[in-house]
Amino acid sequence: MIKQESTSPILCIVGARPNFMKIAPIMRAFAAERLPAMLLHTGQHYDRDMNDTFFNDLGIPKPDFNLGVGSGSHTQQTAQIMLRVEPILNQLNPSAVLVVGDVNSTIACALVSVKQGIPIIHVESGLRSNDRTMPEEINRILTDQLSDLLFTTEPAALSNLQREGISPERVHLAGNVMIDTLHFNLPRAIPYRTTIEHLGIADSLPTLTEGYALLTLHRPSNVDNLETLESIVSTINQLALQLPFIFPMHPRTRDRLERFNLLGKLDNKRIITTPPQGYLQLLGLMKDSRIVLTDSGGIQEETTALGIPCLTLRENTERPITIHQGTNTLVGRNPELILRAFHQGLEPNPKRSEPPKHWDGKAAIRIAATVKAWLASLPQNNHNAPS
Incomplete structure (x- = not known):
């Protein structure tokens, strides 16, 4: 007898342009694996014309939720996202929340999710500039600490995470979903x-x-x-x-x-x-x-x-x-x-090399397969576990 998939969706978060490029292949891969997923746009990037252009260019489905947060200081944006995402999490009770990258939307949604006991998946974990004057560095560090399942783009990221006390069992080298998007769209690039x-x-x-x-x-x-x-x-x-x-x-x-x-x-x-x-x-x-x-x-x-x-x-x-x-x-x-x-x-032979491991256009496929197995392994008494 085939085990029935959970009807509780994974809630995928986007907020700014770099997120759009990362979420597009993930949404396609989740659909291929028949993983129920919904998309929430915080509105951190609030230029409607550019939002529409990116969503159309990348084939991203229309968001199921749009918080419309708009501009503000880092604190204002983060606080507004937290306030507006909480009732949606209460309503939806997702099986997991997936966040990408390092923008304010990433840490804000991770903070609310962990407070509600909802598992967090972080795509693009473990990247470090070692410059804490960059707001993105703080977002990266804190999101990784809160996450249950972490996907990295390069081997050095695992060393960073281990140094910060994160168990290797939670970390998976998936590759780079930005490069998935590049490979997928390169034939459509406008000269x-x-x-x-x-x-x-x-x-x-x-x-x-x-x-x-x-x-x-x-x-x-x-x-x-x-x-x-x-x-x-x-x-x-x-x-x-x-x-x-x-x-x-x-x-x-x-x-x-x-x-x-x-x-x-x-x-x-x-x-x-x-x-x-x-x-x-x-x-x-x-x-x-x-x-x-x-x-x-x-x-x-x-x-x-x-x-x-x-x-x-x-x-x-x-x-x-x-x-x-x-x-x-x-x-x-x-x-x-x-x-x-x-x-x-500009010299005839500038430095070139083979792309890094798993920068092959298939990172999202690996992520979807790992997420599917991970959700199935969650304890049955978890309120979000697959039935």
Whole structure:
């Protein structure tokens, strides 16, 4: 006799754009395993147009719940999410709550879940920058401590978790669901020329026969300080003399550039600024570029999978495998180091290697199979155990 699956769903949480890329393959894999799942969007990322674009591009089902939290300080966002998610957990009584990544939605929903005795699954566990001034680092550490089942993207993550007292039995090396999304969507990536023609800026571009560099920039440590941002603008202007840049500008970055009177100092003949782009557009811009400069964690991983040189404009990274086994170089904000690494990245044979273990587009399949077996193994007297 086949054991009946639990009718109590897994509640999957998203809140910001990096979550969307991670949840898409998980929802597909859960459906394939016939694991009942529902999706809750906290609304931490509140740009409706960009939300719709990402959900449509990635094939994510419409959320079953949307908390509509919106902007605010870290404390305000976290508190509002906790207040609004609690009644939904009471109503739904899920078999588990699955959280991804390290945004405020991740820790907020994990905190409420553990208080209610609901098992927590954390995808992308164990990543550490060892920089506790980053709010994401605090979110990562605390979420891992609260979680019952932890999925990692790289072997070093297990060492981090063991050092923090987490039992290896709770940890599984699944691979990288961001790379699942990349593999799934790569054939659909929109070529850069299509994007710039759609924006109506093709006629005003510098010649791109030599290729171009892609720049993304949004972290407060890079854009909220006048001297830091001014130094980055100056460095990018120097680099743009060698290779044109395409710069999809985050709203926060545009606001700071305008506030500091730096927007006009970008070399507008060699640096093409655009509004924020959808996933398929950005993937095409990345795929077609010669080199990428970024402060994004996800882009460090995606460029490693694509074999494209990446310069990370940060002093540390929670994704060291992209440096040791990928195409990423940590350059911080040192102009001389950035210039030197940029030249090296444009050389005919920049560092390339095979993708890390399990970065093969099948991480979500492994996660779904493990979750299914884990739920079936929970004690029958657990209020959320499969019947």
